Amino acid sequence: MTSAPFDPEEFWEDLLAFIEDGRVLPVVGPELLTVESGGTQTFLYRVVAERLLNKYGMSAASLPDGAVLRDSHELNDAVCVLAAAGRRIRDLYRPINDILQKLIAEEQAVLTPLRELASIRHFDLFASTTPDHLLVQTLDAVRFGGMRQTDEIEYAPKLPTDRRRDMPEMPSSKYTAVFYLFGKADVSPFYAIHDEDVLEFAYTMQAGNAPEHMFSELRSRNLLFLGCGFSDWLSRFFLRLSNSERLFSDQRTKKEFFAGDRGMADVNFTVFLERFSQDSRSYDMDARAFVAELHRRWVMRNPDEAAPAPAAAQPGESAATSSSGTIFVSYSSEDLGAAKQLVAELEEIGGDVAWFDKSALKPGDRWDERLKSAVQRCSLFLPLLSGNTERRTEGYFRLEWSEAADRARKIQGRKFIFPTVIDPDYAGAMQAYGLVPEAFKAFQFAHAPAGRLSDALKSELRDQLRSLRRGKAQ
Numbered sequence: 001m002t003s004a005p006f007d008p009e010e011f012w013e014d015l016l017a018f019i020e021d022g023r024v025l026p027v028v029g030p031e032l033l034t035v036e037s038g039g040t041q042t043f044l045y046r047v048v049a050e051r052l053l054n055k056y057g058m059s060a061a062s063l064p065d066g067a068v069l070r071d072s073h074e075l076n077d078a079v080c081v082l083a084a085a086g087r088r089i090r091d092l093y094r095p096i097n098d099i100l101q102k103l104i105a106e107e108q109a110v111l112t113p114l115r116e117l118a119s120i121r122h123f124d125l126f127a128s129t130t131p132d133h134l135l136v137q138t139l140d141a142v143r144f145g146g147m148r149q150t151d152e153i154e155y156a157p158k159l160p161t162d163r164r165r166d167m168p169e170m171p172s173s174k175y176t177a178v179f180y181l182f183g184k185a186d187v188s189p190f191y192a193i194h195d196e197d198v199l200e201f202a203y204t205m206q207a208g209n210a211p212e213h214m215f216s217e218l219r220s221r222n223l224l225f226l227g228c229g230f231s232d233w234l235s236r237f238f239l240r241l242s243n244s245e246r247l248f249s250d251q252r253t254k255k256e257f258f259a260g261d262r263g264m265a266d267v268n269f270t271v272f273l274e275r276f277s278q279d280s281r282s283y284d285m286d287a288r289a290f291v292a293e294l295h296r297r298w299v300m301r302n303p304d305e306a307a308p309a310p311a312a313a314q315p316g317e318s319a320a321t322s323s324s325g326t327i328f329v330s331y332s333s334e335d336l337g338a339a340k341q342l343v344a345e346l347e348e349i350g351g352d353v354a355w356f357d358k359s360a361l362k363p364g365d366r367w368d369e370r371l372k373s374a375v376q377r378c379s380l381f382l383p384l385l386s387g388n389t390e391r392r393t394e395g396y397f398r399l400e401w402s403e404a405a406d407r408a409r410k411i412q413g414r415k416f417i418f419p420t421v422i423d424p425d426y427a428g429a430m431q432a433y434g435l436v437p438e439a440f441k442a443f444q445f446a447h448a449p450a451g452r453l454s455d456a457l458k459s460e461l462r463d464q465l466r467s468l469r470r471g472k473a474q
Helices: 008-020 044-055 074-084 093-106 112-118 134-143 195-209 212-220 232-241 267-276 287-301 333-348 365-377 387-391 396-408 438-442 455-473
Strands: 024-028 034-037 040-043 108-110 125-128 151-154 177-180 222-226 256-259 280-283 327-330 380-385
Touching: 008 024, 008 222, 008 280, 008 287, 024 112, 034 044, 040 044, 044 074, 044 093, 112 134, 112 287, 125 134, 125 212, 134 177, 177 212, 195 232, 222 287, 232 267, 256 287, 267 280, 327 333, 327 365, 327 396, 333 380, 333 387, 365 396, 380 387, 380 396, 380 455, 396 438
Parallel strands: 024 125, 024 222, 125 177, 151 177, 222 256, 256 280, 327 380
Antiparallel strands: 034 040, 034 108
């Protein structure tokens, strides 16, 4: 079988067209991550591996029995050396996490490739093959003014229930998420540090244990592999895992794009792609240089989209409040925990949430205007009613309630205010919460104990969101 000659311009046109159509999911690997140390740039995970060896009295320069730290496999090789020397592998997860977090905090991470990826607004979902939080941190900085907005979806075979998450079935327009394919660094063994870990993650993922919605996106979108440095066997397995059809099937409707010279050095894998996966494309260029070129070409094609990163949000202001949100959550500062729970559940059903962390607000007219403006821009208003709101006769939430009541009088033909009781006892709510504007009493009170949406409220809000989106589309 003879392959068509490689045309670099056709490669770029193909990739950029899919990106602009919102159909590409970048898979980000360790070759994009370097640290500035001693005036030189070094791959982050090589430094982690070297420091791990140093911790136990070994040196990367003098490993026993001819062992070496291979490119893209440094951490695995260091773990194997220590295991051969008698260290229990299960005892290495916490030290590796400690070294990684300390290294990121102390050394100057070179994040230019991640910033360039984050600025390409057509990317909304990312997958990471490394356990660090650098990609999430960069996305928050570039897209959300440093506020914590990027969703983190971890995967590990035995991940605790309270850490299991999936992306919403109906994500909002601003939704951004990173999927940790091989776990997130932790003091416990919930992330991969060696090849057998990676094998177990891949095996259990194909067995159906991965987050359903995120895994569905992974299998339906075109994938852009950036400096992943997979072993030949893992590259082939992951390629098949991320496809619903066999690789040589004429029914395949997606493509894969590979970049990163260290990962593509395996001639056997390149030949495999040419023979059995002709919808896969590889580009022989350093992963960081590839991202720089991708960003340059994307900016040339999308000059209006290449706006500078937003200014950092003011203290206490969520990034969502810098533009018109769909839902405004109003609450007493004593109910912050319930409010956060409610916001998380609203995001799960696809709500854009505009809200303020009132624990950080300081008195001043500037905040009054910000709060009023946010209430005037939102589409749905959820005041949280509780024993705390009944006990307080003053507070920013009362300003919000008053503003919402005034606005409600000008809205006809649709629901706007959803008074929501967050106390456990819902009986007699209309009478129990007397210190609310009269306008609120015209609406049926809903229930979300401790911020957890009742089925009825969840269904009603989902219907309202769909109705609002249909209206905007017309």
